[in-house]
Amino acid sequence: FRKDENGHCQADEAPVSSDDTASSPGNPDSPIVAPSHLHRLTNVEYTHTVNDLLGVHSSLVRDFPAEAIAHGFNHISASQLISPLRVAYYADAATELAERTLAPIGVATYSLDEWVSDEDGIWLQPASGLGESWWATKSEGFTLELANLSPGTYRLETDTVWLVYWEQEFPNATAPVVSARLDSTDLDAFEITSTSFASPTHLSWEFQASTDLHEIEVAGDWFAQAADAPDDAVVFSAFSLTGPLEDPESGVSESRSAVLLCEPEPGDSFTPCASNILEDFTTRAWRRPPDDASLAGLLELVSASEEAGSSFESAISTAMEAVLLSPRFLYRVEEVEPGSVRALDPYEIASRLSYLVWKSMPDETLFECAQTGGFQEDSTPECAISTQLERLLSDPRAASVVEDFGGGWLQLDALGGLAKDGYSYPEFDTSLIDSMQTETLLFLEEVLLGDANLGELWDANYTWIDEDLADLYAMPSPTTAGFSRVDVDPEIRGGLLRQASLLSLTAHATRTSPSRRGSWVLSEALCENIGEPAEDFSDSVFEADGANTREVLEAHASDPACSGCHTRMDPLGFALENYDPIGRWRDDLGGVHIDAAATTFDGIDLAGPKDLVDYITTDERMPTCMVERLFTFSNERPPTAEDSAAMTALNALAITEDFTLPRLFQEMVGLPSFLYRQDPEVAP
Numbered sequence: 001f002r003k004d005e006n007g008h009c010q011a012d013e014a015p016v017s018s019d020d021t022a023s024s025p026g027n028p029d030s031p032i033v034a035p036s037h038l039h040r041l042t043n044v045e046y047t048h049t050v051n052d053l054l055g056v057h058s059s060l061v062r063d064f065p066a067e068a069i070a071h072g073f074n075h076i077s078a079s080q081l082i083s084p085l086r087v088a089y090y091a092d093a094a095t096e097l098a099e100r101t102l103a104p105i106g107v108a109t110y111s112l113d114e115w116v117s118d119e120d121g122i123w124l125q126p127a128s129g130l131g132e133s134w135w136a137t138k139s140e141g142f143t144l145e146l147a148n149l150s151p152g153t154y155r156l157e158t159d160t161v162w163l164v165y166w167e168q169e170f171p172n173a174t175a176p177v178v179s180a181r182l183d184s185t186d187l188d189a190f191e192i193t194s195t196s197f198a199s200p201t202h203l204s205w206e207f208q209a210s211t212d213l214h215e216i217e218v219a220g221d222w223f224a225q226a227a228d229a230p231d232d233a234v235v236f237s238a239f240s241l242t243g244p245l246e247d248p249e250s251g252v253s254e255s256r257s258a259v260l261l262c263e264p265e266p267g268d269s270f271t272p273c274a275s276n277i278l279e280d281f282t283t284r285a286w287r288r289p290p291d292d293a294s295l296a297g298l299l300e301l302v303s304a305s306e307e308a309g310s311s312f313e314s315a316i317s318t319a320m321e322a323v324l325l326s327p328r329f330l331y332r333v334e335e336v337e338p339g340s341v342r343a344l345d346p347y348e349i350a351s352r353l354s355y356l357v358w359k360s361m362p363d364e365t366l367f368e369c370a371q372t373g374g375f376q377e378d379s380t381p382e383c384a385i386s387t388q389l390e391r392l393l394s395d396p397r398a399a400s401v402v403e404d405f406g407g408g409w410l411q412l413d414a415l416g417g418l419a420k421d422g423y424s425y426p427e428f429d430t431s432l433i434d435s436m437q438t439e440t441l442l443f444l445e446e447v448l449l450g451d452a453n454l455g456e457l458w459d460a461n462y463t464w465i466d467e468d469l470a471d472l473y474a475m476p477s478p479t480t481a482g483f484s485r486v487d488v489d490p491e492i493r494g495g496l497l498r499q500a501s502l503l504s505l506t507a508h509a510t511r512t513s514p515s516r517r518g519s520w521v522l523s524e525a526l527c528e529n530i531g532e533p534a535e536d537f538s539d540s541v542f543e544a545d546g547a548n549t550r551e552v553l554e555a556h557a558s559d560p561a562c563s564g565c566h567t568r569m570d571p572l573g574f575a576l577e578n579y580d581p582i583g584r585w586r587d588d589l590g591g592v593h594i595d596a597a598a599t600t601f602d603g604i605d606l607a608g609p610k611d612l613v614d615y616i617t618t619d620e621r622m623p624t625c626m627v628e629r630l631f632t633f634s635n636e637r638p639p640t641a642e643d644s645a646a647m648t649a650l651n652a653l654a655i656t657e658d659f660t661l662p663r664l665f666q667e668m669v670g671l672p673s674f675l676y677r678q679d680p681e682v683a684p
Contacts, residue, residue, distance in 0.1 A: 036677035037077035048360035055255035073408040094324035146214040152244025159200035159237040178220040286328040288347035339681040346374035357392040359400040406444040436501040455617040458495040500583030507581035514573025527625035571598035575612035623654035
């Protein structure tokens with residue numbers, strides 16, 4: 001839908017049909033597919049790839065520029081840009097990753113200045129006038145990320161000072177307390193009594209660490225004592241981490257031994273051993289064996305380092321940096337043949353599969369399939385693309401596709417920056433936001449990776465709740481800690497649309513928005529684009545004393561310039577009026593009974609949210625909308641005219657009652673759009 005010159009919503013012309021099963025001009029054996037784009041690893045894909053390649057848990061990408069959102073997702077190839085700033089971050093990351101991978105196990109001390117999270121408004125900066133060795137925070141806590149540790153006991157230490165002016169201006173103030181929490185385990189708390197930099201209060205925590213990524217939350221009441229004070233109550237010296245404190249059994253970490261397959265004998269040339277190491281490492285990093293020229297170039301770097309007197313490890317580290325800075329690592333490179341349509345080779349298919357489901361590099365099984373003949377069922381049944389996709393979807397790493405698809409389509413990350421009126425909704429805090437996101441992701445994981453049909457996205461009779469959500473939903477608390485799968489009252493809860501995450505995202509800070517919620521249903525559940533509101537519309541109409549949301553919107557919709565869109569979306573939003581701006585059920589507002597009844601633009605009477613869910617699940621646009629969303633996600637581009645025949649066939653399948661989302665993924669990876677690429681002619 002689009003707006004005409006009078007602001008009315010009008011249907012767009014139907015796209016021109018094109019049969020994508022027809023042959024490509026000049027090559028009768030190749031199907032017609034849309035032009036292909038070079039795909040850069042997203043920040044999430046970079047993180048997962050580094051972890052799987054090096055065994056290094058890295059939080060370096062938090063400094064990378066944010067990804068552009070296009071067509072609802074952040075991995076659309078044509079919209080990916082690369083800036084000098086991103087390249088600089090890639091260079092820094094390559095150096096640090098190579099050094100950390102090759103670092104031997106041993107007792108060491110690390111400065112954690114750069115490992116402090118700055119998400120959710122939490123920040124550290126050098127304390128004013130105290131130099132860079134002392135840090136102050138405006139928040140009630142911050143998080144230290146501890147990555148790539150060898151198993152063992154570690155000691156985290158810092159010095160703290162309670163600033164003198166607090167004692168002078170607030171003589172009755174009690175000394176601040178600083179506590180720490182490792183993952184889900186509480187560590188010791190300390191009272192900060194020192195007011196002198198000459199004798200600061202020393203904090204020290206010992207804990208057991210594994211190779212997993214750990215988070216230590218440091219919290220305190222230093223800022224809560226006087227919110228209007230000009231400065232902070234407590235300053236910290238740089239944190240240091242020492243360990244493992246036990247005598248290590250081996251001086252070689254798993255990540256180091258996975259790269260250093262050999263070491264030259266004293267006096268021997270670096271080249272033979274380096275060649276074995278770099279051929280193996282580059283094959284995994286670039287997701288295919290390197291060509292002779294590329295390998296020779298890397299060995300020249302090793303030789304130059306050797307001639308300069310560098311150690312073997314330093315020479316390999318330099319070559320690793322080059323590998324990690326290569327476009328063949330940073331991009332999913334597919335060979336280009338201008339003016340042709342060609343079938344992808346086995347290594348390219350392996351990468352498309354692994355990055356579709358795991359958002360990471362192929363594993364050993366996919367590499368073996370690529371090396372031994374590819375993914376054709378007739379030659380290697382165990383490597384058939386359908387078999388491998390089923391294997392990938394059943395792996396725990398498939399949670400990545402849920403987070404990437406669900407988080408992108410539903411924009412769950414936006415919850416973290418959502419503001420609600422603190423007076424009316426004091427419970428809307430970081431903990432509840434995390435619970436909202438987790439509920440939706442757990443639900444999506446069950447539907448996307450299970451045997452549920454498409455309608456269950458909207459009308460499921462269950463959800464996942466923890467104690468926070470149980471309070472919000474007025475349901476019994478789970479009997480175990482964390483999240484539990486529970487049955488729900490189908491008149492009130494069930495499916496995506498009635499979860500607090502979406503209901504919060506589609507409401508304002510102080511009130512609901514039937515227009516916004518109805519527009520979301522049309523655009524995201526039914527793929528009907530309403531467009532932007534009229535330029536001269538002002539939210540101030542809702543600010544008047546006694547203003548009733550429904551009455552204001554009904555009056556607004558009576559305007560001929562606005563009715564075309566509002567008569568389509570507002571009734572759908574009215575059906576959700578029983579949910580407040582954070583998704584809590586309510587029967588009345590200010591003592592006035594809420595009227596959630598409405599009639600859709602096509603004459604369907606809705607009595608409330610359950611009728612709206614039934615309306616969505618019986619509309620044939622719903623399954624075809626999901627096909628479009630998953631096609632865009634799977635192919636990293638929206639469908640084009642070249643895909644019309646495939647889309648028609650997929651839509652026909654999706655409309656059947658028992659069509660599941662895993663089956664839809666299976667259909668996607670069998671399409672020419674997934675198995676072929678087209679490269680336009682290069683202009684002379």
